[in-house]
Amino acid sequence: MSSYFNKTRMDFMFHVYDKRTKECVYNCLTVDDLESKIVKNQIRFTDHEIERVMNDSHTIIDSSH
Numbered sequence: 724m725s726s727y728f729n730k731t732r733m734d735f736m737f738h739v740y741d742k743r744t745k746e747c748v749y750n751c752l753t754v755d756d757l758e759s760k761i762v763k764n765q766i767r768f769t770d771h772e773i774e775r776v777m778n779d780s781h782t783i784i785d786s787s788h
Contacts, residue, residue, distance in 0.1 A: 737752045
């Protein structure tokens with residue numbers, strides 16, 4: 724099994740982009756920050772795209788897969 728599957732919640736950060744403008748509206752959010760903003764309706768899946776970034780390598784992983 725690859726080390727990718729051994730990551731904890733804190734190993735990931737997220738960038739959030741506006742779908743219309745493609746501008747970054749939030750960057751380096753933790754899982755808890757992301758969940759909180761979704762619950763508060765500050766991030767809406769219809770308006771925003773979320774990209775996962777791994778903390779240790781800063782490699783962007785396409786979240787659409």
